Every structure is written in C-alpha cells, then in structure tokens.
Amino acid sequence: MNSSLATPARPQQGQAASALRTPMDISIRGLTKYFVGQPLYDNFDLDIPAAKIVSVFGPNGCGKSTLINMMAGLIPYDAGTILFGGRGLGEIKIGYVFQNYREALFPWLRTVDNIAYPLKLEGRSKADVAHRIEALVASFDVKFDLHRYPYELSGGQQQTASIMRALAPEPDVLFLDEPFSALDFEMTLFIREKLQEVFMATGTTMMLVSHDLEEAVYLADLILLLTKRPTRIAEILPFDEARPRTIATLSEAAFIHTKARSMEIFQREVRR
Ligand SMILES: Nc1ncnc2c1ncn2[C@@H]1O[C@H](COP(=O)(O)OP(=O)(O)OP(=O)(O)O)[C@@H](O)[C@H]1O
Numbered sequence: 001m002n003s004s005l006a007t008p009a010r011p012q013q014g015q016a017a018s019a020l021r022t023p024m025d026i027s028i029r030g031l032t033k034y035f036v037g038q039p040l041y042d043n044f045d046l047d048i049p050a051a052k053i054v055s056v057f058g059p060n061g062c063g064k065s066t067l068i069n070m071m072a073g074l075i076p077y078d079a080g081t082i083l084f085g086g087r088g089l090g091e092i093k094i095g096y097v098f099q100n101y102r103e104a105l106f107p108w109l110r111t112v113d114n115i116a117y118p119l120k121l122e123g124r125s126k127a128d129v130a131h132r133i134e135a136l137v138a139s140f141d142v143k144f145d146l147h148r149y150p151y152e153l154s155g156g157q158q159q160t161a162s163i164m165r166a167l168a169p170e171p172d173v174l175f176l177d178e179p180f181s182a183l184d185f186e187m188t189l190f191i192r193e194k195l196q197e198v199f200m201a202t203g204t205t206m207m208l209v210s211h212d213l214e215e216a217v218y219l220a221d222l223i224l225l226l227t228k229r230p231t232r233i234a235e236i237l238p239f240d241e242a243r244p245r246t247i248a249t250l251s252e253a254a255f256i257h258t259k260a261r262s263m264e265i266f267q268r269e270v271r272r
C-alpha cells in the first residue's frame with residue numbers, strides 16, 4: 001500500500017495548515033425532494049458511520065444520483081437536514097467524481113492545472129500545491145504526461161485525473177457517481193484498487209453509486225440498497241471483509257453471500 005496520500009496529519013513549514021481529518025458520520029433526517037409534483041424522497045432518513053465506503057445500489061431512476069447530488073450540494077432539496085459530523089456542507093470539504101469524465105475536466109487547462117485547481121482556490125502556496133500533486137502522482141502511479149490537455153488523454157487517464165482532482169484538497173467525503181461506467185475493464189480494475197488504497201491510507205468516507213453489483217460489494221463496507229421511488233432504504237448490508245480486498249475476495253463465502261443477498265433484495269424491489 002502506498003501511504004503517500006496520508007499527508008494531512010502534520011502540515012510542514014510553508015504548507016497550508018490543513019485541518020486534521022476527523023472521521024465524520026453522516027446523518028440525513030427528513031430529506032424530501034419532489035420533481036414536478038411527484039415525491040422522489042419523502043421524509044427520508046439515513047445514518048452512515050464515519051470512515052466507510054458506502055456503495056449505493058438500486059433500480060434505474062430510483063434516485064441514486066439525486067441522493068448524492070443533494071448530499072454534495074449540487075442540487076437543492078425541499079426539506080430535511082444533511083449533517084456531516086454534526087456540521088453542514090459549508091463547514092466540510094467534499095470531492096465529487098462525475099460519471100462523464102469527458103465533461104468533468106476543464107478543457108482549457110492542462111491536466112496538472114485541473115488537478116491543482118481546487119488547491120489554488122483554497123489559496124495554497126505554490127510549494128504546497130506542488131507537494132500535494134507530487135503525492136497524488138506517486139499514489140496513483142501516474143505514467144502519462146500531466147502537462148497534456150485532457151482531450152489528449154485516454155478516457156481512463158482522464159478519469160484518473162478527475163479522481164486526483166477530487167482528492168487533491170483531502171476531502172472529508174468523496175462522492176462518486178458511476179465512476180467506472182465508461183471505462184474499460186483494465187482501467188476499472190486499476191482505479192478501483194487506487195480508491196481502495198486511498199481509503200486505506202486516509203479513511204476518507206466514500207459514497208459510490210454503482211450499477212455493477214460485484215464492484216459495489218467488493219469496495220463497500222456498507223451496501224445501501226434503495227427501493228423504487230418514492231425512495232426508501234430497502235436494506236443496508238454490511239460487508240466487513242478485511243482490506244485490502246483482492247481477486248481472492250471474489251471467491252470467498254462472505255463475498256458471495258453478500259452479493260447474493262444484495263441481488264435478492266434488488267430483485268424484490270424491482271418486482272414490487
Ligand atoms: N431535473 C429533473 N426533473 C424532473 N425529474 C427528474 C430530474 N432529475 C431526476 N429526475 C427524476 O428523478 C428520478 C431519479 O433520478 P436519478 O437520476 O437520481 O436516478 P438514478 O437512480 O441515478 O438513475 P440511473 O440508474 O438511471 O442513474 C428519476 O425518475 C428521474 O426521472
């Protein structure tokens with residue numbers, strides 16, 4: 001495991017004094033969201049313990065993207081509260097990885113400047129930005145030229161850069177909406193492993209929307225299974241296999257059982 005991402009603990013001289021990361025639980029109460037007069041979420045509650053990877057899985061159109069978008073402050077909701085360690089969104093740092101990496105990076109900025117962008121917004125010094133990018137490059141084992149523009153990179157390289165940008169400011173929570181769905185298998189495996197390494201090094205809470213059940217279970221501490229709309233929690237299944245999980249995990253009894261149980265619940269909800 002590469003622990004070079006675990007830099008926030010002791011700010012060095014010349015570095016912005018980033019706050020110590022305190023693992024945050026997430027508490028959602030009474031969340032209500034209507035679209036064109038129809039409820040999507042109606043008085044929805046959810047509790048997520050600190051420092052977990054949560055996979056969000058559910059029927060098409062049940063509101064997976066809307067849920068993480070409301071949590072990330074990308075779209076408004078009609079009522080309810082969403083708190084991170086008791087704090088509002090304005091008091092924490094989040095990262096967001098979009099499904100469509102082609103539209104996620106700024107085309108007019110070189111890839112390295114895309115990754116540095118949130119750090120510059122925070123007003124970090126040049127030295128601090130360079131130090132942080134160096135750590136990310138080492139951690140993601142980057143082999144491509146970050147001085148190229150995004151359109152000069154492959155899809156997998158662009159999504160890697162998007163994830164590096166989301167992680168650059170050391171977010172308390174990272175949201176990912178189907179981050180692998182447009183990637184080939186090799187790239188999916190690579191980025192999946194990188195996310196697991198980041199999680200092991202930093203304990204960053206991740207909310208991962210996935211339509212691939214195997215992947216959802218493989219990465220997760222908790223699998224959040226949603227119903228059709230108006231959306232409720234069908235079940236939250238724990239998967240507490242030790243990390244790092246590997247190819248061998250896929251044939252372990254606990255994995256197979258959790259995947260089968262998730263599938264049962266999913267099918268029950270789709271048929272309902
Ligand atoms: N801006 C909008 N206006 C009206 N309805 C919307 C809007 N955005 C989403 N919806 C509806 O809300 C529901 C949830 O959408 P959302 O995209 O969150 O679902 P999802 O679970 O992410 O779907 P998918 O599996 O297709 O990614 C869908 O029925 C969708 O049609």
Ligand SMILES: [Mg+2]
Pocket residue numbers: 064065066
């Ligand atoms: Mg979606």
